[in-house]
Amino acid sequence: MSRLPLRKPVIAACLAVFLADIVWSLLTPTFSLFAQSLGASLSFIGTLAALTGLTQLVAAVPISAQTDRLGRRMVILIGFVLFIIACALHAISTQVWMLAPARVIFSIATLAVFPVCGVLLADHTDPRERGAAFGMLTSSMSAGAALGTWLAGVFEGAFGARGSYAIAAGFSVLGLLIAARTLFDLPGARQQNAPLSLVKQFAAMRPLLSQPRLFFACIIGLLSSVSFTGITMAFFPLHAKANGIGNAGVANIFAVRSLGSMFTRLPIGILSQRVSRQGLLAVAALALAAVTLSIGMASSLEMFMLLLVIEGIVFGTVLTVGQSYATEVVTPEERAGAIGLYQTMSSLGGMLSPLVLGWVAEWAGVSSVFPIVSVFVVVCVGLAVIRVRAAAKAEQELA
Numbered sequence: 001m002s003r004l005p006l007r008k009p010v011i012a013a014c015l016a017v018f019l020a021d022i023v024w025s026l027l028t029p030t031f032s033l034f035a036q037s038l039g040a041s042l043s044f045i046g047t048l049a050a051l052t053g054l055t056q057l058v059a060a061v062p063i064s065a066q067t068d069r070l071g072r073r074m075v076i077l078i079g080f081v082l083f084i085i086a087c088a089l090h091a092i093s094t095q096v097w098m099l100a101p102a103r104v105i106f107s108i109a110t111l112a113v114f115p116v117c118g119v120l121l122a123d124h125t126d127p128r129e130r131g132a133a134f135g136m137l138t139s140s141m142s143a144g145a146a147l148g149t150w151l152a153g154v155f156e157g158a159f160g161a162r163g164s165y166a167i168a169a170g171f172s173v174l175g176l177l178i179a180a181r182t183l184f185d186l187p188g189a190r191q192q193n194a195p196l197s198l199v200k201q202f203a204a205m206r207p208l209l210s211q212p213r214l215f216f217a218c219i220i221g222l223l224s225s226v227s228f229t230g231i232t233m234a235f236f237p238l239h240a241k242a243n244g245i246g247n248a249g250v251a252n253i254f255a256v257r258s259l260g261s262m263f264t265r266l267p268i269g270i271l272s273q274r275v276s277r278q279g280l281l282a283v284a285a286l287a288l289a290a291v292t293l294s295i296g297m298a299s300s301l302e303m304f305m306l307l308l309v310i311e312g313i314v315f316g317t318v319l320t321v322g323q324s325y326a327t328e329v330v331t332p333e334e335r336a337g338a339i340g341l342y343q344t345m346s347s348l349g350g351m352l353s354p355l356v357l358g359w360v361a362e363w364a365g366v367s368s369v370f371p372i373v374s375v376f377v378v379v380c381v382g383l384a385v386i387r388v389r390a391a392a393k394a395e396q397e398l399a
Contacts, residue, residue: 009124010133012182013117014140016076019175020113021141023083025148026155026168027090027106034161040096048103053351055107060347063111064119064340071185072120072336079112080176087169091162114141115323115343119336122327123186128273134324135269138316142262149258208341212391213278213329217322219384220281221342222349223377224318227288230353231373232311236295236304238366243299253305261312268317269324277325278388282381284317289377296370 035045067075082105089102118137125133155164208214237250245253272280291311298304323342330338357369 007124008182009184010121010136012179012184013121013124014136016175016179016183017114017117017137018140018144019171019178020080020083020110020117021144022148022151023087023168023171023175024110025145026152026164026171027087031090034090035096035099037161038093038096038099040099044096048099049354050351051100052103052107053347055104056111056347057344057351059108059111060115060344061337061340063108063116064336064343067116067119067336072116072123073179073183073185075112075116076120076179076183077176079109079116080172080179082106082109082112083172084169084176087165087172091165091169111343115339116336118323119327119339120183120185122324122335122339123332127328130324130328131269131272131277131321132266133269134320135266135272138269138320139262139265141319142258142265142316146255146258146262149255208330208334208337211329212388214326214338214341216278216384216388217281217326217329218342218345219380220285220318221322221326221346223285223380224288224315224322225346225349226353227292227311227373227377228315229350230357231292231295231369232308232315234354235357235361235366235369236308239296239370240304242366243304245301245304249301253301253308256305257308257312260309261316264313265316265320268313269320272321272324277321277328280321281318281325282385284314284321285377285381287314288318289374289381292370292377293374296367296374 032045035048040048063075070078086102086106086109089098089105093099093102118134121133121137122130151167152164155167159167209218240250240253268280288311291307291314295304295307295311298307323339326338326342327335353373357373360369360372
């Protein structure tokens, strides 16, 4: 087995995302119920979800640009400060309109911590160990999500939603203090000539998007987000309910899914050091298409649990390998921009998929979204592979 990069900057980045995911999981699972308790309609809750996706779509590139100007560590620290503010705003909200700024700040904090920790990790590792390092990072995220989800039930039972959100602010303070003491930038990581203008920041992404291998990674990230947000989170619970699975059964399915995903992310990261990461991403995306189609055809609790575990493993594979591959195929100077572009494409999929699939479900029924997404994934993977192979052939002819 490959040696794990158990060095201080790697462990520090893993600890930062572990605490951030606890915070994220203390707020996210019960947010819809909390919003309803304040009088929010279903349409307003949907609007807040769209606002969250739009915020991430717009903010991903500017935040990645600031990591070059301010340094990775400073942006992560700002992210934890924003988590503190967002958690406090959630806890004190008494009107539904107060949730809008809270969700926007929460979304920006998420972008400032999770992907930037990935950039920092890439700075401190070399390509031979990067797969294992990203496996450690995403396993830490999954562990934080599992612990945070469990703590959310404990804290809300004891203190209510507001108390749980206040405790989340405390975890954010802990994350800020630990990150300030343990994280540090690689010398030379800052680039003071990074563009300040928002237009220039997005324009700087255009050359990156023209790189076939980075484009391939971004497409896989987008497809993974479409499947996770549009299928797993939005329509699978409805499909399960239509087949007689109650809320408790759905919760158990998601719990088992999280465990399966968590325990396979580090092995997948190590495996990615021994095989083609591009090939691994392509196989994972095609597996995602197959499991999505199978979920739409399943009807029993046992089959749903098995398929969601497989989906969790595949999703974890893309999450682990996708960011690592995106940092590998660009220069160190382009690394932050590559992660920003990867996150932008993923946010685009997460924002559009519930909206588009919602229209499809209204017109043709919930069961129709599963084969549609499956076919969409296969077609997009095929086109992305064709582009990468065409570019590789052109490079060989020029050599």
